Amino acid sequence: xxxxxxxxxxxxxxxxxxxxxxxxxxxxxxxxxxxxxxxxxxxxxxxxxxxxxxxxxxxxxxxxxxxxxxxxxxxxxxxxxxxxxxxxx
Amino acid sequence: xxxxxxxxxxxxxxxxxxxxxxxxxxxxxxxxxxxxxxxxxxxxxxxxxxxxxxxxxxxxxxxxxxxxxxxxxxxxxxxxxxxxxxxxxxxxxxxxxxxxxxxxxxxxxxxxxxxxxxxxxxxxxxxxxxxxxxxxxxxxxxxxxxxxxxxxxxxxxxxxxxxxxxxxxxxxxxxxxxxxxxxxxxxxxxxxxxxxxxxxxxxxxxxxxxxxxxxxxxxxxxxxxxxxxxxxxxxxxxxxxxxxxxxxxxxxxxxxxxxxxxxxxxxxxxxxxxxxxxxxxxxxxxxxxxxxxxxxxxxxxxxxxxxxxxxxxxxxxxxxxxxxxxxxxxxxxxxxxxxxxxxxxxxxxxxxxxxxxxxxxxxxxxxxxxxxxxxxxxxxxxxxxxxxxxxxxxxxxxxxxxxxxxxxxxxxxxxxxxxxxxxxxxxxxxxxxxxxxxxxxxxxxxxxxxxxxxxxxxxxxxxxxxxxxxxxxxxxxxxxxxxxxxxxxxxxxxxxxxxxxxxxxxxxxxxxxxxxxxxxxxxxxxxxxxxxxxxxxxxxxxxxxxxxxxxxxxxxxxxxxxxxxxxx
Numbered sequence: 001x002x003x004x005x006x007x008x009x010x011x012x013x014x015x016x017x018x019x020x021x022x023x024x025x026x027x028x029x030x031x032x033x034x035x036x037x038x039x040x041x042x043x044x045x046x047x048x049x050x051x052x053x054x055x056x057x058x059x060x061x062x063x064x065x066x067x068x069x070x071x072x073x074x075x076x077x078x079x080x081x082x083x084x085x086x087x088x089x
Numbered sequence: 090x091x092x093x094x095x096x097x098x099x100x101x102x103x104x105x106x107x108x109x110x111x112x113x114x115x116x117x118x119x120x121x122x123x124x125x126x127x128x129x130x131x132x133x134x135x136x137x138x139x140x141x142x143x144x145x146x147x148x149x150x151x152x153x154x155x156x157x158x159x160x161x162x163x164x165x166x167x168x169x170x171x172x173x174x175x176x177x178x179x180x181x182x183x184x185x186x187x188x189x190x191x192x193x194x195x196x197x198x199x200x201x202x203x204x205x206x207x208x209x210x211x212x213x214x215x216x217x218x219x220x221x222x223x224x225x226x227x228x229x230x231x232x233x234x235x236x237x238x239x240x241x242x243x244x245x246x247x248x249x250x251x252x253x254x255x256x257x258x259x260x261x262x263x264x265x266x267x268x269x270x271x272x273x274x275x276x277x278x279x280x281x282x283x284x285x286x287x288x289x290x291x292x293x294x295x296x297x298x299x300x301x302x303x304x305x306x307x308x309x310x311x312x313x314x315x316x317x318x319x320x321x322x323x324x325x326x327x328x329x330x331x332x333x334x335x336x337x338x339x340x341x342x343x344x345x346x347x348x349x350x351x352x353x354x355x356x357x358x359x360x361x362x363x364x365x366x367x368x369x370x371x372x373x374x375x376x377x378x379x380x381x382x383x384x385x386x387x388x389x390x391x392x393x394x395x396x397x398x399x400x401x402x403x404x405x406x407x408x409x410x411x412x413x414x415x416x417x418x419x420x421x422x423x424x425x426x427x428x429x430x431x432x433x434x435x436x437x438x439x440x441x442x443x444x445x446x447x448x449x450x451x452x453x454x455x456x457x458x459x460x461x462x463x464x465x466x467x468x469x470x471x472x473x474x475x476x477x478x479x480x481x482x483x484x485x486x487x488x489x490x491x492x493x494x495x496x497x498x499x500x501x502x503x504x505x506x507x508x509x510x511x512x513x514x515x516x517x518x519x520x521x522x523x524x525x526x527x528x529x530x531x532x533x534x535x536x537x538x539x540x541x542x543x544x545x546x547x548x549x550x551x552x553x554x555x556x557x558x559x560x561x562x563x564x565x566x567x568x569x570x571x572x573x574x575x576x577x578x579x580x581x582x583x584x585x586x587x588x589x590x591x592x593x594x595x596x597x598x599x600x601x602x603x604x605x606x607x608x609x610x611x612x613x614x615x616x617x618x619x620x621x622x623x624x625x626x627x628x629x630x631x632x633x634x635x636x637x638x639x640x641x642x643x644x645x646x647x648x649x650x651x652x653x654x655x656x657x
Contacts, residue, residue: 068623079556081566082445085441089442
């Protein structure tokens with residue numbers, strides 16, 4: 001109890017406020033993890049996607065392979081999602 | 090099982106006058122995968138030249154062009170035959186002799202020519218249509234009459250035309266087969282492959298067709314340099330997965346054919362990702378409803394795969410207790426994926442750490458299996474020192490992976506994983522288990538480097554490939570989240586407050602809520618289908634196949650065809 005009072009006087013915050021701030025920062029971190037990795041994936045898929053569309057336009061049989069190559073960078077955003085889930089739960 | 094269909098190499102030689110009947114018999118059997126002869130074949134074939142087409146090839150080709158032209162003019166397609174009965178070949182030939190020229194004349198003079206003239210006219214008169222309205226009506230009427238006539242001809246002759254197209258195609262193909270044989274002035278020689286179980290039957294059929302005047306023998310083969318053509322040899326339940334194999338590459342003859350495992354594991358992964366009984370039922374309905382539109386063999390295979398995947402989603406949905414994002418009346422049998430959205434799952438939140446560890450386990454075991462297959466493939470296909478090194482390198486990859494795992498277990502206690510933190514301590518702050526892991530790691534790196542030093546830089550992919558299996562949980566959780574958010578917005582935020590005190594405006598808002606519900610779930614279903622399918626197949630292609638599978642085998646394409654409109 002004495003320690004809690006000490007924290008209160010030092011930071012001017014109640015334990016509830018501290019817990020809420022921590023939760024909020026975690027949520028920001030999770031959002032950054034998904035958002036930034038999403039951007040990374042998007043940049044990577046940009047080049048692959050345009051090349052894949054070109055290949056499919058020349059040869060329709062390439063469609064399956066092209067779709068597959070395009071989703072390969074999805075791994076990055078999946079890692080971001082994993083990090084976000086681990087942060088939140 | 091796990092192996093391509095065994096093939097037998099055949100070598101045949103005969104007199105040129107026998108060639109036509111030999112070809113006819115080969116074609117009828119639909120078994121012989123010919124190894125095309127090229128004149129740069131080497132000294133074994135000195136003095137041989139490429140064969141010439143059989144007599145009549147040109148006529149048959151010309152007739153085929155005529156029949157195809159008629160089919161296209163009359164708008165007849167193979168996919169929608171108006172009668173499916175098979176015609177005997179001699180009758181079709183007689184029909185070709187007597188009827189074709191007449192029909193051709195009819196169609197060319199009365200239909201094609203007139204139609205194209207009238208089409209041009211129609212365009213011209215369309216521009217002047219105010220003045221020439223009457224003429225236009227006449228033309229329309231005449232066009233309709235001509236279409237009627239075309240319809241008449243189509244009705245009377247469609248099945249004959251289809252049958253002759255098939256017959257002539259077979260004729261042309263047969264007459265051009267000699268181009269793939271080696272010939273001299275008097276004789277011909279052909280080499281090719283026949284499935285081993287059919288070889289006896291094929292040989293005796295050819296002997297019978299030529300009255301014993303052909304020399305034909307099985308040639309001993311060496312699988313690795315010869316690379317026979319590859320036909321899948323799978324039980325019927327695994328056949329639809331061959332589609333996914335062919336998208337990547339057909340296995341080599343000597344390689345392990347992983348189709349069976351793909352056909353089992355792909356639906357499991359799909360179900361684990363989607364994991365919703367409601368979506369599973371919808372996918373199942375889709376798999377059966379689309380049968381009317383996708384009639385080709387490949388479309389059917391895709392739909393069968395979708396059916397298997399949706400059954401698996403249904404089962405996992407029951408285990409996860411999910412139905413369109415709502416919970417079913419029982420607690421999840423597997424780990425809960427219910428998120429705490431709108432206070433729905435206050436009693437039990439999602440079991441994220443357990444689910445993550447589960448997906449890591451799946452990854453570790455899947456990749457371990459892949460490496461074992463890699464060991465078998467290298468042992469089968471390579472020779473000498475390289476073979477030993479390649480096998481040991483695969484053992485090395487396994488050592489590194491399991492070494493890292495043991496090191497982690499010795500440092501941290503994780504759910505669902507063995508806890509080795511309590512082992513007696515050894516050197517450098519490692520306990521005994523950790524020491525074992527470190528030794529395995531080092532030994533593995535040495536084994537990999539002995540095969541190829543550059544592979545060392547690939548070692549971090551062990552971690553990224555195993556972690557990549559986390560998508561099984563992550564993609565699934567995001568689709569659960571979308572479903573629950575849609576439910577909460579549509580029902581919790583829009584519909585329910587209006588139901589409490591109903592008004593005229595409230596009904597409109599409720600309809601809006603239903604729309605939000607439908608659009609949200611449609612979007613999520615599309616995402617689930619794409620995500621579930623692509624991510625599960627990608628785990629196979631990128632994380633699994635790279636461990637053992639090369640592919641690049643030649644497809645087994647026997648001479649002959651499956652007849653649909655004709656018979657002997």
